[in-house]
Amino acid sequence: MTFTDLQKQRRTTYTLGKKIPQTPEEIFEIVKSAVKYAPTAFNNQTVRTILLTGAFHEKLWQLTADRLKAEVSDEIAYNNTLAKLNSAFKTGYGTILFFTDTSVVKSFEENVPLYAENFYDWSEQGHGIAEYATWLALTEVGLGASLQHYNPLIDEQVADNFNVPSSWRLRAQMPFGTIESPANDKTFEADENRFKLFKS
Template sequence: MSEFLDLQKKRRSIYALGKDVSKTPEELNSIIKEAIENTPSAFNSQSTQAVVLTGAAHDRLWDITLAELKKVSADEEAFAATKAKVDGAFKAGFGTVLFYTDTNIVKGLQEGFPLYANNFPDWAEEAVGISLYAVWLRLAEEGIGASLQHYNPLIDAAVAKEFNLPENWTLRGQMPFGSIVAPAGDKDYLAEDVRFRFFQD
């Protein structure tokens, strides 16, 4: 089996995260930055941007998320369950990566290449997806667990204000990461004849 396939199998959604990470915040920032820098994007647009939060900044992100979620919670009981999930599965981690799309880059490409204008938003999403996966694999390679969350657009404005982020950055996902307190459960796979086709000649 290839090393890459081993790494793919190692990468799982980990919801029991801790702060016992051997890498420094600076080392993790470099790992994440390099993973994203070396991912492909349509027309080499590099439209995916990232914000790495650790320490108090990481905690503030999830405090903001809880504050926004409380505004839309059905009642106190529902919010208590939500808070337990956010505190236990996300805030308990070592840090979070925020993934953004720079909409100015997308619009510039649409204007510069009108024949493909309708495709650039989709291609930007592909670039985010590849970047997410690259970071997730690198974290897994370092023995660090992660999951992918989507509290956007609920938290977008408050997070942008807190961290003074450009208006043209659109939040696409949040990846809390940290030490693996408990492993992921078993993973089910669709039957191969349902999911795949192979033709020759």
């Protein structure tokens, strides 16, 4: 499968299942490789991950549901959100948590002052690359995923329950699993509104 094929096949998948052919250790190696070889500014390697499977994966989404219940006063809105958590995320095999190691960002801000104001932005760019690389790597082995952002709402609960170092800042959650239902067709903005070519 070519890189372009992987890009076209990767989709946001909300109907996930648990019966994947890979072991947790195999998924762990896929994630490690994807993040390890993704580029970062100054090779500062600010991206950190935690892989949750089984009861730990389910605990994350229960913690999220409990935290949302404390924030969402409208019962109908909460029940709609709870249904999504249970049907689109918790039903998957696992979740990858993505973090920024802020101590590394701070160190580069202090030691390379000429670019100090850029290092946080660059760390976010590194995150996007690492998340996309991980998503493509999961796609390559036939798994579906989505990217969620319940941070900073659940930061404290995640830190307390999954032994997260204090310098790690939660940036995204990627639930994944088998693809139980195909995604809808993807639509695109007209090319002429997005791309320009200047040549001589």
